[in-house]
Amino acid sequence: MKVENHSFSNYKEVAVTHLSLNLKADFDKKELQGTATLKIKNTAGAKQLILDHKTLKVDNVAVDNKDVQFEIGPLDSILGAALIIPITAETKEVSVAYHTLPESEALQWLSPEQTHDKKHPFLFSQSQAILARTWIPLQDCPAVRFIYDATIEVPPHLMAMMSAENPTAKRKDGKYTFKQTKPIPSYLMALAVGDVEFTSLGRNSGVYAEPGMLKKCVWELADMQGMIDSAEALYGPYVWGRYDVLVLPPSFPFGGMENPVLTFATPTIIAGDRSLVSLVAHELAHSWSGNLVTNETWSDFWLNEGFTVYFEQRIMEKIYGHDYAEMLAGIGRGELQHTLDDMMQEAPDDTKLFLNLDGRNPDDGVTDIAYEKGRFFLRRIEEVVGRSAWDAFLNDYFKTYTFKTMNTTKFVAYLNEKLLNKHPGKIDLDTWIYGTGLPKDAPVVNSKEWQRVKDAIALYTKSKNPTDIDTKGYTTHHWLFLLRGMPLLSVDEMAALDKTFSFTGIGNAEVACVWYTLSVKNGYDAAFPEMATFLKSVGRRKFLLPIYKNLVKTSKGKALAEQIFSEARKGYHAVAAGSIADIIREAQPK
Ligand SMILES: [Zn+2]
Numbered sequence: 138m139k140v141e142n143h144s145f146s147n148y149k150e151v152a153v154t155h156l157s158l159n160l161k162a163d164f165d166k167k168e169l170q171g172t173a174t175l176k177i178k179n180t181a182g183a184k185q186l187i188l189d190h191k192t193l194k195v196d197n198v199a200v201d202n203k204d205v206q207f208e209i210g211p212l213d214s215i216l217g218a219a220l221i222i223p224i225t226a227e228t229k230e231v232s233v234a235y236h237t238l239p240e241s242e243a244l245q246w247l248s249p250e251q252t253h254d255k256k257h258p259f260l261f262s263q264s265q266a267i268l269a270r271t272w273i274p275l276q277d278c279p280a281v282r283f284i285y286d287a288t289i290e291v292p293p294h295l296m297a298m299m300s301a302e303n304p305t306a307k308r309k310d311g312k313y314t315f316k317q318t319k320p321i322p323s324y325l326m327a328l329a330v331g332d333v334e335f336t337s338l339g340r341n342s343g344v345y346a347e348p349g350m351l352k353k354c355v356w357e358l359a360d361m362q363g364m365i366d367s368a369e370a371l372y373g374p375y376v377w378g379r380y381d382v383l384v385l386p387p388s389f390p391f392g393g394m395e396n397p398v399l400t401f402a403t404p405t406i407i408a409g410d411r412s413l414v415s416l417v418a419h420e421l422a423h424s425w426s427g428n429l430v431t432n433e434t435w436s437d438f439w440l441n442e443g444f445t446v447y448f449e450q451r452i453m454e455k456i457y458g459h460d461y462a463e464m465l466a467g468i469g470r471g472e473l474q475h476t477l478d479d480m481m482q483e484a485p486d487d488t489k490l491f492l493n494l495d496g497r498n499p500d501d502g503v504t505d506i507a508y509e510k511g512r513f514f515l516r517r518i519e520e521v522v523g524r525s526a527w528d529a530f531l532n533d534y535f536k537t538y539t540f541k542t543m544n545t546t547k548f549v550a551y552l553n554e555k556l557l558n559k560h561p562g563k564i565d566l567d568t569w570i571y572g573t574g575l576p577k578d579a580p581v582v583n584s585k586e587w588q589r590v591k592d593a594i595a596l597y598t599k600s601k602n603p604t605d606i607d608t609k610g611y612t613t614h615h616w617l618f619l620l621r622g623m624p625l626l627s628v629d630e631m632a633a634l635d636k637t638f639s640f641t642g643i644g645n646a647e648v649a650c651v652w653y654t655l656s657v658k659n660g661y662d663a664a665f666p667e668m669a670t671f672l673k674s675v676g677r678r679k680f681l682l683p684i685y686k687n688l689v690k691t692s693k694g695k696a697l698a699e700q701i702f703s704e705a706r707k708g709y710h711a712v713a714a715g716s717i718a719d720i721i722r723e724a725q726p727k
Contacts, residue, residue: 138210138219142434143267143499144278145219150183153276158287162330164258167246170236173273182226189270189277191217192241197234198222215498217270233274242711243268245388251708252386254349259331259386263394265324266435266499275323280433280542282320289313291330298383300327300396305335320540322431327396329383338362346384354384357407360456364418367455372425372535388676390710392416395423403677405646412613415453415465422448425535433542435499439490440543443511460585464614467587471621473509477575485573491545514569516580521563522556530556590618598624603637613647620651631661642667650680657687673705678713685717689724
């Protein structure tokens with residue numbers, strides 16, 4: 138079978154323009170069951186419509202309301218299989234009756250115990266990168282855009298929500314209808330079903346969460362409307378109507394997912410001090426970079442994420458000021474350095490912005506390179522051309538390519554033509570985009586607060602006295618800086634730090650993750666019981682992977698990792714569980 142852009146589909150011959158979903162959610166069977174009806178444009182007169190599908194069972198296919206024989210291609214462990222449907226040049230509509238299987242990777246069926254309130258089951262989807270095909274048969278590739286409508290039937294005490302205009306109250310009959318009138322790529326198809334309630338936050342924003350969490354979420358996200366207004370002031374109108382956030386139960390494997398109209402967010406941002414809301418700025422920024430102008434292939438993923446991290450910083454700067462935003466950039470720079478230190482040894486080619494992902498899982502491209510190297514590249518361009526020229530360029534860029542896809546070659550041509558030809562020789566695009574590592578002209582982050590923490594680390598490194606660290610006014614980010622910058626420590630030194638600052642058992646997941654990683658690196662066993670509790674209660678991959686990765690470096694640690702994973706796995710999303718299983722399998726402990 139021909140594979141292009143991680144898809145079997147013949148999307149260059151036949152265009153799917155509209156999807157109509159009619160699905161029923163069965164929590165006992167853990168399946169969605171119903172039909173997907175695709176309107177197509179077959180101007181090339183193709184004889185087949187080839188769709189992607191994986192871990193879903195096709196029951197019947199009808200072409201313009203007449204049942205047809207379909208074929209299924211060979212199974213690929215990453216891509217699934219082709220669903221081959223005979224069509225003619227006149228075909229208008231193809232309807233696939235199907236049901237998902239319990240192991241469908243996009244769908245997380247939570248038992249009541251796995252939710253915050255522990256009363257009702259919960260379902261959420263995660264389609265990015267190529268998992269939409271595990272719950273909808275379609276052309277699952279970011280180069281294809283379509284509009285959709287849906288009818289979703291759920292148990293009567295639950296609410297259904299999608300990446301579309303959403304209800305704000307439950308319906309007694311459990312039947313919900315949706316419309317997304319803007320064309321989106323398949324990876325932005327999203328569905329959540331659960332016992333949630335809604336609270337408005339402003340003109341066009343609001344938050345959905347389980348009733349027991351809603352109040353805290355509303356408080357934490359109080360600045361959201363301001364973020365939307367700031368983003369619009371920077372790069373043009375927000376075109377999606379409402380911007381709401383759904384705060385999910387803990388097993389959500391990501392920080393957030395920029396599903397249009399309704400961002401899905403991890404509950405780990407609800408820290409109680411509004412210190413982690415930059416995640417919302419990030420997902421909101423995707424309403425322009427990614428959702429409006431979309432990476433054409435997963436190799437161009439940096440176009441989605443690099444722009445978004447850059448844009449996120451600009452939103453944070455507008456609301457919280459330059460110093461704070463610069464501190465966040467400093468954290469990003471530190472994380473990028475860690476990633477580069479690892480990857481330049483193991484997989485230097487993956488430190489290029491433009492990635493070769495042929496034959497690989499596109500999830501391999503989800504590293505700090507796309508996000509942080511991408512951001513610093515764009516920041517470098519800003520340094521060269523000046524902020525006002527750069528902002529004018531970005532405004533034009535988003536306007537020109539609204540609802541279109543973008544690839545790296547096309548972007549470079551556009552960038553040169555509109556901007557960089559006026560600044561010849563100032564920036565080496567090839568080195569930045571196609572080279573490994575971080576170019577020498579990478580922008581330097583200047584943060585006073587960062588310097589303050591660095592000084593504290595220097596002082597502590599000499600004295601090893603925790604009370605020498607002046608933590609007055611510390612935010613989550615200061616603590617992260619501090620812990621990440623720590624030298625190798627003895628078990629006694631770890632114990633003294635713990636005694637002074639009570640890290641073990643801390644509720645802030647960002648700080649907990651860094652502390653437990655440090656505990657593993659320094660052999661501080663006293664933190665391990667709380668670390669195990671943390672690993673069993675949090676499902677966000679970003680917090681899980683660093684701890685597991687460091688655990689498996691020793692045979693004792695690997696045994697502990699296996700034991701924790703065997704218990705924690707049922708609470709993890711397939712995406713997170715898969716990454717951890719790989720880490721354990723590939724471990725070579727000393
Ligand atoms: Zn993102």
